[in-house]
Amino acid sequence: MNNNYDIKDFALADQGRERIEWALTEMPVLRAIHDRFAKQRPLAGARISACLHITTETANLARTLKAGGAELVLCASNPLSTQDDVAAALVQHYQIPTFAIRGEDDGTYYRHIAKALDHRPQLTMDDGADLVSELHKNRSDLLAEVIGGTEETTTGVIRLRAMAADGALKFPVIAVNDAMTKHLFDNRYGTGQSTLDGIIRATNILLAGKTFTVAGYGWCGRGIAMRAKGHGAQVIITEVEPLRALEAAMDGFRVMPMLEAAAISDFIVTATGDKHVLDKAHFEVIKDGCVIANSGHFNVEINIPALEKLAVTKHRPRTGVEAYQLKDGRIVRLLAEGRLVNLAAAEGHPATVMDMSFANQALSIAYLWEQGRNLEHAVHPVPVDIDQQVAVMKLAAMRLSIDSLSPEQQAYLSSWKEGT
Known part of the structure; x- marks a missing residue:
């Protein structure tokens, strides 16, 4: 096994690239963030280890982080969620080290997490908290280098809050799952x-x-x-x-x-x-x-x-x-x-809803790279301005307009003196 990847079959790479590009057509917010990251490079030099479902949508998140300057390694967060053609395309066409094989056994699954941790991450991205759990239990020598992390799913947030309550969590984690533009749309729709x-x-x-x-x-x-x-x-x-x-x-x-x-x-x-x-x-x-x-x-x-x-x-x-x-x-x-x-048994969430989830991921990881050292070792909400920014960008992508408050309305809402 090459040190930079463990995938099923490189022959699937072209098929994977086609499907990744197809998904991107339904991810206008992430496309806009990709373009911004490519210009501003807010993640320049950041080492990221990500344990996520290896799907077409995740591939576009990974491309966005790389465009922002990050050095990224991916592994699967579930043995049966990996799309092997996507894993092949990530390695061959996008040069993103990936450790994921659909149907991998438990031993291989945890070996892949270990390979992702060999990257000595400064930032982590998780879907279920297995990466963070392994980091704390078996690779605690790496904790001093970790600035912060993000968590994508309800189950992971529950585990991380339990760690924080026990005083075991050694770096701040942003609960992307709890962003309004994530759980109201990704989880429901x-x-x-x-x-x-x-x-x-x-x-x-x-x-x-x-x-x-x-x-x-x-x-x-x-x-x-x-x-x-x-x-x-x-x-x-x-x-x-x-x-x-x-x-x-x-x-x-x-x-x-x-x-x-x-x-x-x-x-x-x-x-x-x-x-x-x-x-x-x-x-x-x-x-x-x-x-x-x-x-x-x-x-x-x-x-x-x-x-x-x-x-x-x-x-x-x-x-x-x-x-x-x-x-x-x-x-x-x-x-x-x-x-x-x-x-x-299917392909996971439609790209349209993952667009908002992964927009939150990308912006939150950039926020951690800048501010993570100043945050308490706890589970934190997505900053409100990030959540709002994602909503505004999604509305714009859908060509929807909304009203805004007039100065009179703003004054009324901020005053206690005016009533009936």
């Missing part, structure tokens, strides 16, 4: 569409008229439920948070415990960020033929070892589908080995 895309590609089963359960009514769960309802499914929500459960009910969805939902569901999708949301007790009552999938970051949301123990046989009727037969003859159909179904 991106996850909603791409999760349904993955399920439909994997199964080719009509959703209309089916009972479709979504575990978790956060922004991702909202998006999945909204799109499933749009397909004509009868949607159930399971929740542990009373306010979210109430919101789901007020949005017109049925709300019940998973034990009840499992017995009547044709589809169950987890999107919680927690483990064993689908557990042994649920498999013991689950409806015959139920399709189960995960749209959370890690496959621990479904207790696959428990399912394996309950099953008497297992076979693969379609690519990305494993059918487990239980002792009483019921079949449970698991998609994409319980990994992110939108990336493992």
Whole structure:
């Protein structure tokens, strides 16, 4: 293995470049940032290690960071999300060191993270916090050089906040996931569409008229439920948070415990960020033929070892589908080995929504390069001006105009004296 890459096949590089360029046509905000970075070089000399899903959209983020002067190394944040043609194009056509092979085993996955850390990063970019976790647990000798990092996903932010609460986090991290222009759009519209895309590609089963359960009514769960309802499914929500459960009910969805939902569901999708949301007790009552999938970051949301123990046989009727037969003859159909179904069985979020997410990433990493040494070792929000800037740029790209406050209106809103 060459020190600068570990990919599947260079013969895929031209195909990957075509798809990367295609995605860029739907990413006008990132294109504008790329052009600005190429002129201003705000990341000149910065060493960045990034553990992200190796997709066409990520490739365009990487190109933007490189245009800004960064020295960048990429590795995959999920064994089944890598697009091998993109990995090949990143190395061959864009000269960005990449360590990612679709379907890599756990040993290879962590070896690739180690190779990314060999870059001795000054800045980190993560999707799930595995890179930062490995850095703190096994490569602590590198921590002194790290100025800061960014985190892309809900699960990663949860892990990093736990680290910060324990006093274990040794550099500031910006929670890109929590930017309004990220979670309101990427998590809701991106996850909603791409999760349904993955399920439909994997199964080719009509959703209309089916009972479709979504575990978790956060922004991702909202998006999945909204799109499933749009397909004509009868949607159930399971929740542990009373306010979210109430919101789901007020949005017109049925709300019940998973034990009840499992017995009547044709589809169950987890999107919680927690483990064993689908557990042994649920498999013991689950409806015959139920399709189960995960749209959370890690496959621990479904207790696959428990399912394996309950099953008497297992076979693969379609690519990305494993059918487990239980002792009483019921079949449970698991998609994409319980990994992110939108990336493992489809192509992930549409480029249009990733445009905003990765615009936040690019601007936040540039902010950290300039200001990171002055920030507390904690999880920080995306600066409001960055979030607003991304929104303004996206509106402009969509050729949409909005109103602005008049001086009189601004004065009224800032005064307490004027009332009725």
